[in-house]
Amino acid sequence: MHVPDGFIDAPISAATGVLAAGALAVSLKGARRELDERTAPLAGLVAAFIFAVQMLNFPVAAGTSGHLLGGALAAILVGPCTGVLCVSVVLLMQGILFADGGLTALGVNITDMAVVTTVVSYAVFRGLVKVLPRRRRSVTVASFVAALVSVPAAAVAFTLIYAVGGTTDVAISKVATAMIGVHVLIGVGEAAITALTVGAVMAVRPDLVYGARGLERKLKLRVNGQLVDAPAAEPAAPVAAGSHRKLWVTGLVTSLLLAGFVSFYASASPDGLEKVAKDQGIDRKTEPHAAAGSPLADYGVKDIADARLSGGLAGVIGVGVTVVAGSAVFRAVRRRRTAEPTQAS
Incomplete structure (x- = not known):
């Protein structure tokens, strides 16, 4: 759902830039x-994983594909605010290095793909977690539904932005029907990827899943016929640092394999x-990307003729750059948090 330059006029692009x-x-x-x-450290890895999985377009209908947006996944794993930053880092890397998503439309893309998906999905997720049984499986179920809802929500947001700032004269009802219809189908793929990933992390390190915090029920004891809270258990021993590193390395290797190898088999549709824009004619004023001459434009390495090698190498570079950029951002945020009490004193 990367919006290119030229779809949205300058005033609305600027306004969404301010909003973003x-x-x-x-x-x-x-x-x-x-x-x-x-x-x-997990937040930087989440950004890299989202970048990798976004390269894996999956077919959803005749001549149409979809890919992960990632807002729900990031929000549930590392928190909604951190999730917005994760997806934004991905969009920035894609726009600057790979000419994917217009630079003048960066505000539109961050607002739509990072902010809307994260806010909507996490609100749905928290609502479901409150009413579902307090079990690990409920986190996975809530993740599925939240991700499913987030994609058509982003389609609605784009439609509203297009309604006030679109550069072509196309009936908004046609745009809305086409966008929401196809993105409901894409949402199913988003939901499956999100639930599988959250479930996998929950299976090995549930303590690292932000959305699962506070789900433990207090143990009750019956004393003289009345239920009372059991005494608090002693704090569990901290998890060894090696366990964190193992998860991080496993996630990074998985991301590299997805971007460097599996992406070659992604749908070319x-x-x-893109499909809606072509069918409805809202792409008539699309402008060339400012980074079209980038050595990594269109997810290929310039001057490498072999398509598999070119695309795979571009994917590996993208994962590497994203994990470095994301980790730097989140390390700085973490450092700022640590420094604040000292400055206050």
């Missing part, structure tokens, strides 16, 4: 509360927005 900047400022502040010494 405000959302990022709020998210930076919120991420200081969400991140700790265990989860800060246009994604939902």
Whole structure:
């Protein structure tokens, strides 16, 4: 759903840029509360994983494909504010290095793909977790539903942005029907990927899943016929640092394999927005990407003729750059949180 340059006019692009900047400022502040010494490294890995999986377009209908947006996945794993930052880092890397998503449309893409998906999905997730049984399986179920809802929500958001700032004269009812219809199908794929990933992390390190915090029920004891809270258990021994590293290395290797090898087998069909834009004619004023001459444009390495090698190498570079950039951002956020009490004193 990467919006290219030319779909949305300059005033609305600028307005969404301001909105996105405000959302990022709020998210930076919120991420200081969400991140700790265990989860800060995970956040950079989540950004790299989202980048890798976004390269894996999957078919959803005749001549149409979809890919992960990642807002729900990031919000549930590392928190909603940190999730906005994760997806934003991915979008920035894609726009600058790979000419994917217009640079003048960066505010539109961050607002739609990072802010809307994260906020909507996490609100749905928290609502479901409150009413479902307090079990690990409920986290996976809630993740599925939250991710499923987040994709058509992003389609609705794009439609509203297009309604006020679209550069072509196309009936908004046609755009809405086409966008929501195809993105409901894409949402099923998003939901499956999100639930599988959250479930996998829950199976090995549930303590690192932000959305699973506080789900433990207090143990009750019957005393003289009345139920009372059991005495608090002694704090569990801290998990060894090697366990964190093992999860991080496993996640990074998985991301590299997905981007460097599995991506070659992804669907070549246009994604939902591209298909709708072509069918409805809203792409008539698309402008060339400012980074079209990048050595990594279109997810290939310039001057490497072999398509498999070119695409795989580009994917590996993308994962590497994203994990470095994301880790640097979240390490700085974490450092700022640590420094604040000292400055206050």
